[in-house]
Amino acid sequence: MSGLKVSENELENELFKSVYDKTPDYIKNLDLMDFSNDGEFTFILKKEHLKPYDEKTNPLGLNLEEWFANYSKEAKVSTAGIRGPQNILFPQDTRFPINLVGIVLATLAKALVAKEKYPNKRIVKVAGCEVRYNSQLFMDAIARIQASCGIETLVPSQRKTIPIWLASFLAFKLDLLGGEYITSSHGISVKNATKDLNCQGSQYLPEESMEFVNKIQQIFDEVNEKGSYEIKISAKDNPLINESVMKSLDDGVDLYVEYLKSGVAKDFNLDLVKSYNNKILIESVGGSAYKTLSRVLSKLGIADKFDWFNTEEDPFFHSIGKYDHTPKGEKAFYDYSVDATVVAKKTDGTKYFPVIETLGYSEKLKNYPLGTVVLITDPDHDRLTVTQIESAKRIDELKKLGIDFVRLSDERVLTVFTANQAFLMLMDFWAKQLKSQNLWNNNPRFMIKTTASALSWDEWAKSNGVKVVNVPVGFKEIANIMKKVELQLKNNPQKEVVVDDVLGNSINLGVNPRLLFGGEESGGMIMGTEDLIKSKHGRCAVAMREKSATEAIVVASSLVAKLDNKIYLSEYLKNVFEENNIIGRFDTRVDIAYYNESEPDINKLKADKIAGEQKRTQNDVFYLSMAIALKEGEISVDDIKSILNDKFSPELNFDNLKSVKFVGDGTYLEFADKYIEIRPSGTDAKTKAYGGGLNKENIEKYAGILGNYSGERTQKHKELISQELYDSCKDRAMDYYLKFVEKDANNEVFIIPEYEF
Numbered sequence: 001m002s003g004l005k006v007s008e009n010e011l012e013n014e015l016f017k018s019v020y021d022k023t024p025d026y027i028k029n030l031d032l033m034d035f036s037n038d039g040e041f042t043f044i045l046k047k048e049h050l051k052p053y054d055e056k057t058n059p060l061g062l063n064l065e066e067w068f069a070n071y072s073k074e075a076k077v078s079t080a081g082i083r084g085p086q087n088i089l090f091p092q093d094t095r096f097p098i099n100l101v102g103i104v105l106a107t108l109a110k111a112l113v114a115k116e117k118y119p120n121k122r123i124v125k126v127a128g129c130e131v132r133y134n135s136q137l138f139m140d141a142i143a144r145i146q147a148s149c150g151i152e153t154l155v156p157s158q159r160k161t162i163p164i165w166l167a168s169f170l171a172f173k174l175d176l177l178g179g180e181y182i183t184s185s186h187g188i189s190v191k192n193a194t195k196d197l198n199c200q201g202s203q204y205l206p207e208e209s210m211e212f213v214n215k216i217q218q219i220f221d222e223v224n225e226k227g228s229y230e231i232k233i234s235a236k237d238n239p240l241i242n243e244s245v246m247k248s249l250d251d252g253v254d255l256y257v258e259y260l261k262s263g264v265a266k267d268f269n270l271d272l273v274k275s276y277n278n279k280i281l282i283e284s285v286g287g288s289a290y291k292t293l294s295r296v297l298s299k300l301g302i303a304d305k306f307d308w309f310n311t312e313e314d315p316f317f318h319s320i321g322k323y324d325h326t327p328k329g330e331k332a333f334y335d336y337s338v339d340a341t342v343v344a345k346k347t348d349g350t351k352y353f354p355v356i357e358t359l360g361y362s363e364k365l366k367n368y369p370l371g372t373v374v375l376i377t378d379p380d381h382d383r384l385t386v387t388q389i390e391s392a393k394r395i396d397e398l399k400k401l402g403i404d405f406v407r408l409s410d411e412r413v414l415t416v417f418t419a420n421q422a423f424l425m426l427m428d429f430w431a432k433q434l435k436s437q438n439l440w441n442n443n444p445r446f447m448i449k450t451t452a453s454a455l456s457w458d459e460w461a462k463s464n465g466v467k468v469v470n471v472p473v474g475f476k477e478i479a480n481i482m483k484k485v486e487l488q489l490k491n492n493p494q495k496e497v498v499v500d501d502v503l504g505n506s507i508n509l510g511v512n513p514r515l516l517f518g519g520e521e522s523g524g525m526i527m528g529t530e531d532l533i534k535s536k537h538g539r540c541a542v543a544m545r546e547k548s549a550t551e552a553i554v555v556a557s558s559l560v561a562k563l564d565n566k567i568y569l570s571e572y573l574k575n576v577f578e579e580n581n582i583i584g585r586f587d588t589r590v591d592i593a594y595y596n597e598s599e600p601d602i603n604k605l606k607a608d609k610i611a612g613e614q615k616r617t618q619n620d621v622f623y624l625s626m627a628i629a630l631k632e633g634e635i636s637v638d639d640i641k642s643i644l645n646d647k648f649s650p651e652l653n654f655d656n657l658k659s660v661k662f663v664g665d666g667t668y669l670e671f672a673d674k675y676i677e678i679r680p681s682g683t684d685a686k687t688k689a690y691g692g693g694l695n696k697e698n699i700e701k702y703a704g705i706l707g708n709y710s711g712e713r714t715q716k717h718k719e720l721i722s723q724e725l726y727d728s729c730k731d732r733a734m735d736y737y738l739k740f741v742e743k744d745a746n747n748e749v750f751i752i753p754e755y756e757f
Helices: 010-021 064-075 100-117 135-148 164-173 206-226 244-248 250-261 267-275 288-299 392-401 419-436 455-463 475-491 549-563 569-579 602-631 637-648 696-708 715-720 723-742
Strands: 041-046 082-085 124-129 152-154 178-182 191-197 228-233 280-284 306-309 322-325 331-335 373-377 384-391 404-407 412-417 445-450 467-471 496-500 506-511 514-520 524-526 586-593 657-662 667-671 674-680 686-693
Touching: 010 322, 010 331, 041 206, 064 082, 064 100, 064 206, 100 135, 100 191, 100 206, 100 228, 124 135, 124 164, 135 152, 135 178, 135 191, 135 228, 164 178, 164 191, 164 250, 164 549, 191 206, 206 228, 244 250, 250 288, 250 549, 267 419, 267 549, 280 288, 280 549, 288 306, 288 549, 373 549, 384 392, 384 419, 384 549, 384 569, 392 404, 392 412, 392 569, 412 419, 412 569, 419 455, 419 514, 419 524, 419 549, 419 569, 445 455, 445 475, 445 506, 455 467, 455 569, 455 686, 467 475, 467 506, 475 496, 475 514, 524 549, 549 569, 586 696, 602 637, 602 657, 602 667, 602 674, 602 686, 602 715, 602 723, 637 657, 637 715, 657 723, 674 696, 686 696
Parallel strands: 124 152, 124 178, 280 306, 280 373, 445 467, 445 514
Antiparallel strands: 041 228, 082 191, 178 191, 322 331, 373 384, 384 412, 404 412, 496 506, 514 524, 586 686, 657 667, 667 674, 674 686
8 A cells, every 4th residue: 555645845745644534445555557667568458447346346446437428528528638636646546537547548549549540650749747746657658658559759858847838839840640748737736637739739629539539438348348458558768759859959949949039039029128127037836837938038048037936846836826724714625726816705705816825925025126027827837927016006096907916015016917918918019019120011910819808809909900810718719710720821822811700700811811919818828920830841830829828928028128117017008908999998707616626535526526517507508598599599689688687687787788699618798888708617617707898896796696696597588498498508509619610620631741850
């Protein structure tokens, strides 16, 4: 039996002890695959493994059929990899969604699909991970399974951490068949996931995931028929596990710096940063951003302009976001994730930033001057939160602008910009930089954003002649539009490019357009280049397929240097609002979690999650059914107003509601003065309610009430929306979503090149 893991961190020890105590002995004693064995070995998947564990009748039971049912369900809807909690101490624990056996099965299935598609070809993929518990083990398992199937895997030198965007970039740039990346983004410490990257470096769309999910089912069918299935794991030093290529490229940093210099790291931006006389702070949550980002900044010649917090790698993320009590005040380990923009309420009802409170900034920032900017990035280094030290005398002005802040002392506050606010500043600054260099008019400009992102982005774009394509939440949706644009650029370079957005509009992007910005309100963004990006073997792209905090940091640092502490970022934001006549200046997001994701008792966790998913779905379908009924002409907007006014009046009023639309993964309520989007999480028992508009208090009220509604059907809802439509609206919505994804899709077959390495 494995011993209890011990940490120097008291709160982490509390987590370890809780997990250990709630893991049954039969799990602790499992010895299915020993990856500490560096040699080749075999795992025999048995029929008994598919069925539930029973001490007497089935001591080999792993209940893999139940695991697989949940895994395949998520593969159909996942927005960012197939995520879930894991047993951080006993990774072979198949009671959890993410586990070693599941990783092995999924990897094998993907490898078999690839071998069938590309027989007798040299198949090469990239694998990487960040700092989460068991990530190195999972990466090792992936590389060794692929090697046993004859697939070559490029891994970082010494198999160390790299960011998600670097794995994605290399998949595209080197023309690989794709990649595997282990992360759960800014999620809680006990969560993990595999992000499957296709040949574009983009995350799998649901139909790509279903190919390997179906292959797992075939393996299970064979196990049920024959009694067992042999899975070979290669030796750790198998020559198909290739560290030398990544080492020769400095893990891809050299190629990435070259790419940055063709875009946001042009000399006119770098020169600003080089001339800046103060320090910009980088908060490397989890520590894993440091290894790559520090090399990038050094090669750009600007490393001396930055100070760092948390450069040591830590899967507990330096206790950031961690508490020893729940939001209700109950004694238990609780994790708010490492998303710095998460807002919670104390028991007395006051709002606060639970993640930022754990960063210790009152002490850490006390010797830094007013105007100092802190850039906070997450463990896989794809999201960015922008903050700045300001004078407490500006509190009234900050409130007017809808900018939240944290008190550092009586004299100083830390402004915390939402991604909606921060990215508006960055796109405005980048546009001004392009204009100042006489580059702006060389091509028409467009941006791709999620519907849940700010109305101010659309307003700014209209003011600057930038076309906007709205898509569902998830960066793979942004990448999907990029690929559609690129197909038209390739086939008809002199013709106007036209794509549909998820709101049902056809958007004419003009002849030979360039992406100015692609991003989402959750903190992920990318910017395009002036010349199309070319892979080693000639594929072209308008931008990369994954959000990159490095790209965001380069632009943000250039803006900070340009302002040179003469004005605060909050003042710059106000100027952007005024220069572009932006009315919808305010935004909000309400996250409703229906259970404690950190619960170490898996049976309670599963039960709570199932109950939470039912609540999430009931809330979702209440609004979704109205959107689908309106789309199909069964009810009118006035009917929807009557349903909503009947339920929520007098607290809320819906008289100025203009439309209700399904937007691929949520329901978008468009008012004359705001929007509210209600979106069920694709990966968890959560509801997210977004809002944007003219009045912060107003949108917070609407998002909070609508997001927290139980979804119970009212009498008027039943009168106007048939039971048949209510029951089928999720399936109908999926059909509409797939039509949107597939229309004008870039389905060019990937041809494996002759690699030069």
